[in-house]
Amino acid sequence: MARKNKKSDERYREIRNSKAYRDFFVDETLEAGLVLTGTEVKSIRAGGAQISESFVRIDKGAPVLYHANIPEYSFANFQNHNPYRPRKLLLNRREILKWEQEMKSGNRAIIPIKMYFKKGMVKVQLGLCRGKKEYDKREDLKEAVDRREMDRAMKAALR
Numbered sequence: 001m002a003r004k005n006k007k008s009d010e011r012y013r014e015i016r017n018s019k020a021y022r023d024f025f026v027d028e029t030l031e032a033g034l035v036l037t038g039t040e041v042k043s044i045r046a047g048g049a050q051i052s053e054s055f056v057r058i059d060k061g062a063p064v065l066y067h068a069n070i071p072e073y074s075f076a077n078f079q080n081h082n083p084y085r086p087r088k089l090l091l092n093r094r095e096i097l098k099w100e101q102e103m104k105s106g107n108r109a110i111i112p113i114k115m116y117f118k119k120g121m122v123k124v125q126l127g128l129c130r131g132k133k134e135y136d137k138r139e140d141l142k143e144a145v146d147r148r149e150m151d152r153a154m155k156a157a158l159r
Contacts, residue, residue, distance in 0.1 A: 015051055015114060017054075025130045026111075026113065027127075027130065030095060030099070031123050031126075032063070032091050032123065032126055033091075035088040036070075036122055040070045042076075043073045044070060044117075045117075050069040051068050051112045054066060054069075055111055056111070063096060063110070064086045064089065068087060071083050089124065107130060107131065109128075109130075110127070
């Protein structure tokens with residue numbers, strides 16, 4: 001019997017924040033663990049989580065993920081979880097202090113970029129971000145159009 005490819009299994013369980021790179025400049029990234037209940041993990045495995053509106057705030061020295069939507073697990077009983085509850089993140093103390101100083105020093109925010117499984121544990125990739133202005137977004141769109149046109153021209157030249 002052929003072995004399963006673990007990379008392909010994990011890829012479909014990855015939840016991405018589509019707004020992260022569109023609305024923010026991501027300066028640094030960091031991987032954090034997430035404190036979850038059993039029904040939340042099962043719901044994420046089923047592919048039912050959304051982090052596009054979520055953000056991280058540091059409360060009393062501990063980072064907390066807010067507005068992450070992990071829907072209730074359909075096969076659970078009456079002890080199901082609240083879909084929008086704040087969830088504690090697991091980071092080293094040094095990392096927490098460093099990012100807290102960065103947030104206080106300027107217009108920065110901690111935004112989750114993607115949520116995925118790593119060795120059976122749910123991890124969140126966080127980004128230390130600066131917000132984009134409208135003209136930055138327009139410039140990015142122009143660059144994308146230019147890149148697309150260059151690729152088309154290269155394909156046409158190779159034929």
